[in-house]
Each structure stands twice: as C-alpha cells, then as structure tokens.
Amino acid sequence: MDYLLPNGDPLELPDGATGADAAAAIGPGLARAALAVKVDGVTYDLARPLPTHGERRLEVLTERSGEQALELIRHDAAHVFAEAMLELYPGVKIAIGPPIESGFYYDLDLPAGVSINEDDFPAIEARMREHIEADEPFLREDVPVAVALDRYRGEGQPYKVELIEDLVSNAPAEAPVETVSLYTNGSFVDLCRGPHAPSTRRIKAFKLQSVAGAYWRGDSKNKMLTRVYGTAFFSDKDLEQHLERLELARRNDHRKLGRELGLFMFSDLSPGSPFWQPHGMAVWNALAELWREQNGARGYREVKTPILYDVELWKRSGHWDKYQENMYFTEVEERPMGLKPMNCPAHIQLYSAARRSYRDLPVRYSEQGLVHRHEPSGTLHGLLRVRHITQDDAHIFCTEDQVEDEVLGCLEFGAFIYELFGFEARLELSTRPEQRVGTDAMWDHAEAALVRALERRGLAYEVNAGDGAFYGPKIDLHMTDSIGRSWQLGTVQLDYAMPERFGITYTGEDNAEHRPVMVHRALFGSFERFIGILTEHFGGEFPVWMAPVQAIVLPISDRHNAYGESVRARLAAAGVRCELDARGESAGRKIRDAERRRIPFMLVVGDREQESGQVGVREHRAGDTGAVSIEAFLQHIGELISTLALTTPAA
RNA sequence: GCCGACGUAGCUCAGCUGGUAGAGCACUUCACUCGUAAUGAAGGGGUCCGGGGUUCGAAUCCCCGCGUCGGCUCCA
Numbered sequence: 001m002d003y004l005l006p007n008g009d010p011l012e013l014p015d016g017a018t019g020a021d022a023a024a025a026i027g028p029g030l031a032r033a034a035l036a037v038k039v040d041g042v043t044y045d046l047a048r049p050l051p052t053h054g055e056r057r058l059e060v061l062t063e064r065s066g067e068q069a070l071e072l073i074r075h076d077a078a079h080v081f082a083e084a085m086l087e088l089y090p091g092v093k094i095a096i097g098p099p100i101e102s103g104f105y106y107d108l109d110l111p112a113g114v115s116i117n118e119d120d121f122p123a124i125e126a127r128m129r130e131h132i133e134a135d136e137p138f139l140r141e142d143v144p145v146a147v148a149l150d151r152y153r154g155e156g157q158p159y160k161v162e163l164i165e166d167l168v169s170n171a172p173a174e175a176p177v178e179t180v181s182l183y184t185n186g187s188f189v190d191l192c193r194g195p196h197a198p199s200t201r202r203i204k205a206f207k208l209q210s211v212a213g214a215y216w217r218g219d220s221k222n223k224m225l226t227r228v229y230g231t232a233f234f235s236d237k238d239l240e241q242h243l244e245r246l247e248l249a250r251r252n253d254h255r256k257l258g259r260e261l262g263l264f265m266f267s268d269l270s271p272g273s274p275f276w277q278p279h280g281m282a283v284w285n286a287l288a289e290l291w292r293e294q295n296g297a298r299g300y301r302e303v304k305t306p307i308l309y310d311v312e313l314w315k316r317s318g319h320w321d322k323y324q325e326n327m328y329f330t331e332v333e334e335r336p337m338g339l340k341p342m343n344c345p346a347h348i349q350l351y352s353a354a355r356r357s358y359r360d361l362p363v364r365y366s367e368q369g370l371v372h373r374h375e376p377s378g379t380l381h382g383l384l385r386v387r388h389i390t391q392d393d394a395h396i397f398c399t400e401d402q403v404e405d406e407v408l409g410c411l412e413f414g415a416f417i418y419e420l421f422g423f424e425a426r427l428e429l430s431t432r433p434e435q436r437v438g439t440d441a442m443w444d445h446a447e448a449a450l451v452r453a454l455e456r457r458g459l460a461y462e463v464n465a466g467d468g469a470f471y472g473p474k475i476d477l478h479m480t481d482s483i484g485r486s487w488q489l490g491t492v493q494l495d496y497a498m499p500e501r502f503g504i505t506y507t508g509e510d511n512a513e514h515r516p517v518m519v520h521r522a523l524f525g526s527f528e529r530f531i532g533i534l535t536e537h538f539g540g541e542f543p544v545w546m547a548p549v550q551a552i553v554l555p556i557s558d559r560h561n562a563y564g565e566s567v568r569a570r571l572a573a574a575g576v577r578c579e580l581d582a583r584g585e586s587a588g589r590k591i592r593d594a595e596r597r598r599i600p601f602m603l604v605v606g607d608r609e610q611e612s613g614q615v616g617v618r619e620h621r622a623g624d625t626g627a628v629s630i631e632a633f634l635q636h637i638g639e640l641i642s643t644l645a646l647t648t649p650a651a
Numbered sequence: 652g653c654c655g656a657c658g659u660a661g662c663u664c665a666g667c668u669g670g671u672a673g674a675g676c677a678c679u680u681c682a683c684u685c686g687u688a689a690u691g692a693a694g695g696g697g698u699c700c701g702g703g704g705u706u707c708g709a710a711u712c713c714c715c716g717c718g719u720c721g722g723c724u725c726c727a
Contacts, residue, residue, distance in 0.1 A: 105722095115654085115655070116655085117655060117656060118655090118656075209721095210655090210656095210721055210722070211654085211655055211656085211721085211722085212654065212655065212721060212722030212723065213653060213654025213655065213722065213723055213724095214654080214722070214723045214724090215653075215654095215723055215724060218723075218724075219724080220652080220653070220723075220724040220725080221724095224653055224654050224723075224724095225654085225723095226654070226655080227654085227722070227723075229721090229722080255720095259662075260662085266718095266719090268700075268717070268718050268719085269718095271717090271718065271719090326725095326726090371727095373726080373727085375725080375726070376652045376653090376724080376725065376726090377652070377718085378652060378653070378654090378722090378723085378724085378725095379652085379723095379724085379725060379726070380719090381720095384727090385725095385726070385727085386727090389727065391727070467726095476727090487726090487727080488726075488727055489727070490727085491727070522727065524727085525727040526727050528727085529727055530727090554686095554687085556684080556685065556686055557684040557685055557686095558684060558685095559684075560684095584682095584683080584684075584685095585685085585689090585690085586683095586684085586685050586686095586689080586690060587685060587686050587687065588685080588686085588687070588688065588689070588690090589685095589688085589689055589690080590687090590688095591686095591687050591688055592687095592688035592689055593688085593689085594688090595687095595688055596688080602687080604686065604687065606685095606686055607686090608686085616686080616687080618687060623687070624686095624687055
C-alpha cells in the first residue's frame with residue numbers, strides 16, 4: 001500500500017502497517033519523535049493499522065506539529081489526571097475529559113461530602129507526575145458494547161455507562177455501534193475515541209489550573225459535577241510562556257482598567273449596574289456622538305421612550321409569558337408595572353401613534369434605550385454582563401419587499417463600525433428557539449430572508465441552531481475578550497411576530513391594510529458591553545477621538561503654570577479634552593503619571609516653550625516628538641479626532 | 652440560579668496555631684522649582700463585607716446572608 005508524504009514523496013508500506021511502521025520507514029529519528037500519524041486529516045494512534053482507502057496523504061505528528069500535537073498530550077494529561085483522582089479519591093465517578101483550546105478538563109462526580117480546591121492540586125499533580133514518569137503506554141482496545149458496559153457497571157461508573165448507552169441508541173440504523181474503544185494507561189481504563197500519544201512520558205510539562213462546577217451534559221437540570229481545568233505542553237518553557245501570556249491578558253481586563261483609569265465603578269448596593277465616572281462618560285459620549293451621527297446619516301430618527309410600563313404591554317408583547325423571569329416588576333398606585341427589558345414594544349407604540357402609509361416605510365427609529373434585565377447573579381461580569389443595559393437600539397418597520405435591503409443595510413452599518421475599531425467579529429445566524437411566538441411558516445420565512453441577506457453580501461457565518469430571540473431569528477456579531485471569552489455584541493433580528501401581536505399596519509398602494517415587518521438592530525449590542533470590549537481591545541489606550549483625556553499640559557516648574565493654563569484653555573476652547581498638571585512635582589513624575597493614565601498627548605511646557613509660544617509634544621508610547629506651535633498641535637490632534645483615527649495599536 | 656474560592660485603608664496586599672490592626676502606592680501639609688516614566692520629610696486615614704453564635708477575649712473558629720472572582724447554565 002502506498003501513501004503520500006507532505007513533501008510529495010510516496011511511501012510504500014506493507015499491508016497492515018501501523019503509524020509507527022510509517023514513521024520508522026521514514027527514519028529512526030522520526031520513529032522516536034512520533035506521537036501519532038495523520039492520514040487524510042484524521043489522526044490515528046501510532047499502534048493502529050493505517051487506513052487503506054482514500055488519498056492516503058500521510059503526516060507523522062511530532063512535538064513540532066503545533067496545536068494538533070498539543071491536543072494529543074492534553075488529552076493524555078486528562079487521562080492521567082483521572083487516573084490520579086481515582087487513586088486519591090476512592091469512589092470518584094468520572095464523566096468526560098476532553099482536550100480544549102489551550103488545555104483540557106475532566107468532569108468528576110466526587111463522593112458525597114468530598115470537595116476539592118486549588119490547595120489540593122499539588123498532591124494531585126505529584127501523583128500525576130508519578131504516572132508520567134512511569135511512562136505508561138496508552139493501549140487502545142476495541143471491545144463489544146456489552147463488555148464495556150459490564151466493566152463500567154462493575155466499577156460503579158454510571159456516567160460511562162450512560163455515555164455508552166447513548167452511543168448505541170444515537171447511532172444511525174445503517175451504522176449500529178457494536179464496539180467501543182477503551183484506552184488503558186497504567187491501571188486506568190477510559191472510554192475514549194482517542195487518539196493518544198504512545199505513552200504518558202510525552203507529557204513534558206503540565207499544570208492544573210482551576211476547579212469549577214459544570215452540569216453533567218451541560219444541562220442545568222442535571223447534577224453539577226466538579227470540573228478541573230489544566231493544560232500541558234512539550235516543555236516547561238512553553239508552559240511558563242503560556243502562563244505569562246494569561247497574566248499579560250489579565251492586565252487588559254476592563255474591570256481593572258476601568259478602576260485604574262477612573263472610567264466606571266460598581267457598588268454592592270446595585271449589583272450589575274455600572275456607575276460611570278467622568279472619564280468613562282467621556283468615552284461613552286464620544287461613542288454616542290459617533291452613533292448619533294451615523295444613525296442620522298443612514299436614515300434613522302432618534303427617539304426616547306419610558307422604562308416603566310403597565311404589565312398589560314408585556315402581556316401583549318409576549319414578554320410576560322416568555323421573558324418574565326428576567327424582568328423587574330413593581331406596583332404603582334396598585335397598578336402592576338414592569339421595567340422594560342427590551343425597547344421594541346415602546347417603539348411599536350410610537351409607530352402606531354399615527355396611520356402609516358407604504359410611502360412612510362421604512363420607518364427607522366433609533367434609541368439609546370435603557371433596559372433592565374434580571375441576569376442571574378452568577379453571570380454578572382463587569383461591563384460585559386450587566387443588569388442595567390443601554391442598548392444602541394433601533395427598530396425598522398418596513399414592507400416585506402424591503403426586508404432584505406434593510407437587513408443588508410444593518411450588516412453594512414455593522415461592518416463600518418467594526419472596521420473603525422479594527423475588530424474582527426464572527427457572524428452567527430441564530431434560528432428558532434423552543435420558547436417562541438409565531439407560526440412555523442413565519443419562522444421559515446424569516447430565517448430564509450436572513451440567509452438571503454447574508455449570502456447576497458457574501459458574508460461567512462456559522463449557524464447557531466435554536467438560539468434565536470423568542471419573536472424571531474437573528475444574525476449576531478461576536479467578539480472575544482481579554483482572556484478569550486466570546487461575547488455577543490451586535491445583533492440584527494427579524495420579527496414577524498411582534499407586529500402581529502400588536503396588530504400594527506400600514507396602508508398599501510392598493511388602499512388595503514398590510515402588516516409591516518420589524519427589524520430589531522443593535523450594533524454595539526449595548527454601550528456597556530461595547531465599551532468593556534473596547535477597553536480590553538485597546539488595553540485602555542483609546543484612540544485619541546475617544547480618549548477620556550486627549551492631552552495634558554505638564555509645566556516644568558511652578559513658574560510655567562500660568563503659561564500652561566493658557567495652553568490648556570486654548571485647547572479646551574478648541575474642543576480638546578485637556579488637563580493641566582499644576583502639582584508641585586518634578587517633570588519626570590508628571591510624565592510618568594500621564595503615561596500611566598495612557599493620555600495620548602503630553603504637552604511639556606518650560607522656559608523654551610513659554611518664550612516661543614510652543615508646546616513640547618510627547619506622545620504616549622512614542623515619546624518626545626519635538627516642540628511645535630500650539631496651532632500646529634491643534635491642527636494635528638484635530639485631524640486625528642475628526643478622522644476617528646486608530647492611533648493606538650490594538651492590544 | 653448552580654459548584655468552588657475569596658471579601659482587612661481609595662488601590663495592591665501582609666496579619667502563623669484566637670490576645671482588640673500593618674506595608675507600599677494614593678491622599679494632606681511643608682520644603683524643593685525640577686526638561687521627557689517616581690524629590691524628600693511629616694501627617695491623616697480602617698463598622699477587618701453584614702448579622703448571629705462559640706469564647707474571658709474573634710479580622711482570625713462556626714452558622715446565615717450579601718457581594719466579588721473562576722467556571723457551568725443563561726445572555727446584549
């Protein structure tokens with residue numbers, strides 16, 4: 001049987017040859033270094049016979065094979081972890097332990113009354129190390145389902161039993177599952193589809209990182225298991241570098257930067273609701289100004305609606321039935337009222353306040369809409385998950401014929417915003433959820449319209465089945481935070497249900513009443529979340545146009561304070577957010593403090609500048625860039641501001 | 652909401668097995684008048700998250716709340 005190597009050379013192997021044979025046939029060095037072998041994109045253990053079908057493009061994986069190789073030893077490490085846990089905590093029941101991005105985890109059900117925390121890690125790691133040093137081979141065995149079931153029933157491992165039973169019952173009729181694969185290392189036998197490295201010794205460096213709860217099979221109705229996260233590398237150096245990167249990323253955490261830069265704060269007295277400090281408000285307002293201008297230019301008209309409504313409205317909209325758990329209610333003079341969790345019903349009130357003609361459509365309302373949602377306490381997360389949410393909301397009321405163009409317009413608008421910040425967002429199409437209003441025909445129609453708009457623009461997207469809003473499907477824009485967590489920002493949602501529920505209409509060309517379609521749209525998602533992501537994206541070094549303080553005047557000594565103040569006043573009059581540092585500190589100290597505040601421009605003024613009417617410009621990061629006249633500086637910074645220039649590299 | 656951890660000055664944190672609180676930075680005052688990332692000295696500042704309990708005595712031990720952090724579920 002012949003195979004094709006990555007360099008194009010053919011490799012002739014006898015029938016029944018394994019991955020190890022292939023590596024040995026190429027060279028003795030490779031035979032030693034080999035971890036696994038990949039044929040036509042599928043990775044196999046070295047000990048398994050190679051597939052004899054397909055194109056047979058063969059690649060031997062070694063430590064140098066990057067993520068694919070790391071995934072192998074991380075998966076190995078998960079097994080070694082479970083092995084150690086079974087020895088150290090008799091009676092522990094094991095669930096699943098896959099490799100994940102940058103590490104692995106294993107879910108365990110600890111015996112009643114037993115819990116573990118990070119203090120237990122050293123002992124567990126020590127036991128893991130013993131198994132790694134023992135160089136236990138990973139042995140794969142395909143056994144009949146009944147044998148595997150007997151084994152795990154006998155060992156009292158109900159999760160493994162459930163997994164096997166599900167494998168069998170979920171198998172398609174034409175390919176029934178008759179055997180499952182088990183991997184043995186040392187005394188530990190795990191149900192696992194593999195692949196694995198040849199032996200435990202290949203794990204050169206590893207570390208347990210955190211312990212957390214996780215529901216069995218990700219369902220909150222199930223028991224909560226104990227999940228331990230860890231990672232593994234091919235060298236201590238790589239591991240250390242990885243941990244350093246994590247540490248570095250934490251420095252860009254918006255919660256930390258928000259505190260340090262005086263952007264916003266939180267109080268125990270109002271969990272999940274940010275307090276915006278003056279510097280944070282400056283960022284907010286810069287963003288709001290951009291939003292207002294761009295919405296205006298795109299035919300949106302700004303509105304403002306109340307936050308408190310009679311529950312009648314929420315019964316009508318469907319929120320009472322589908323969203324009640326996330327809402328806040330109160331009573332006003334014995335009348336039950338609810339805080340709005342969404343702006344759409346409010347905008348419908350505006351729409352239906354007048355008779356609408358097809359000539360009026362599309363009607364586009366935009367609002368910095370303040371909504372309140374009762375997010376579960378465990379989910380709150382700085383600005384990225386709050387209960388007091390200011391959406392950059394908009395609702396478009398249009399005809400059926402206008403839907404595609406309007407959706408496309410929203411996507412274009414989104415692309416404009418994201419490019420402005422150098423974001424690379426992921427698009428997701430979320431389809432009908434279980435909890436929903438409207439008929440299946442409506443949903444078919446709405447989902448198809450979104451797909452058409454995406455395809456017309458040629459945009460790549462993933463499908464997120466079942467994740468739509470209760471009133472319609474949506475296209476979401478996702479971004480990642482400083483430590484790799486993904487958050488939804490923008491959203492474009494199509495809604496045939498809400499117009500129906502509220503009975504809104506427009507008069508058509510035919511003089512008959514028709515039902516408009518609604519498009520719900522937010523591009524930042526919320527000002528809170530967007531500013532949180534922006535803060536992390538820029539590491540607190542905002543582009544000049546949105547920097548809380550755009551320039552600070554630093555007098556060399558007291559006698560330059562008056563000139564410094566005149567410079568500050570001049571810049572302020574020109575609309576630049578500018579401060580004067582008149583403290584009795586050394587120039588070095590003032591510079592240091594301004595640098596730490598990430599102020600884009602520091603204007604040093606001493607005798608020389610005072611005499612010549614100039615400012616000594618120091619740019620954040622770049623350093624001293626020389627003295628220029630105040631006019632020249634104003635022109636420079638004015639241009640950076642008016643063009644919304646990206647003046648700082650993304651973090 | 653669920654699992655685990657944590658909660659000491661504005662911030663970052665120390666405070667061992669219980670004996671009524673400490674550092675650095677920040678802040679205030681004074682002196683210095685300084686040229687591109689920290690001038691020096693002195694001083695002020697704490698219901699040790701809240702409430703119960705154990706104890707002669709609790710920041711420290713126990714219980715119950717609240718909040719925060721990391722996950723899970725959920726979500727803009």
